[in-house]
Amino acid sequence: MYIRLSVSAVHFLSTKQNTRKGKGIIIGVVVGSVAVVMVLLAIVWILTWARHKHTFGTKKAIEGDGLQIATKSFFDKLGGDIYKSGIDVPFCNWESILAATENFSDVHKLGRGGFGSVYKGMFPGGQEIAVKRLSSCSLQGINKFQNEVVLIANLQHRNLVRLLGYCMKENEKILLYEYMPNKSLDTFIIA
Secondary structure, three states: OOOOOOHHHHHHHHHHHHHHHHHHHHHHHHHHHHHHHHHHHHHHHHHHHHHHHHHHOOOOEEOOOOEEEOOHHHHHHHOOOOHHHOOOOEEEOHHHHHHHHOOOOHHHEEEEEOOEEEEEEEOOOOOEEEEEEEOOOOOOOHHHHHHHHHHHHHOOOOOOOOEEEEEEEOOEEEEEEEOOOOOOHHHHHHO
16 A cells, blocks of 8 residues: 655654654763763762862770770871871870870880880779880981881780770870780790
8 A cells, every 4th residue: 555645744754753863862962961960960979078088087996995086197207107107007096095094104114125114004994904105315307206106006916915006196106006915025934
């Protein structure tokens, strides 16, 4: 069966089909573009949020004893590289250390070595700690101290005392270790 149409009718029908196709293509492009833009915005938001959280960090208390995970802004103030190492080394505020050692009382002094004195301390939660107060006459700079903290934090072994954290305030450099109650090693070696 054949239908005879005039040229104007054929032109009208083909224009109508092209208009439908054109509208479909336009709708598809617009919807696709909006979806791509939304995905890109979501990615940018996630990256910004992650960077913000990573940069400023939420200072998490560890056992509520004044130890906190150090943040990038904290290290930026000190000009150090601990944060860049990727290790979450807890730091302790100066006031918590003073309270734990009763202002570095001689009663709590466990001994003295070439790099400073060691004190026994106790956090309010009952956790016993050994506080190594590096001598102020030490020529060790901040970067060297921070590198040492990173090195010690990486050395985890059952025969080594564990580094719990550290503190730096002005010329004071403090290392916090788990407390070992059975005297010092030289007592066993010499005896």
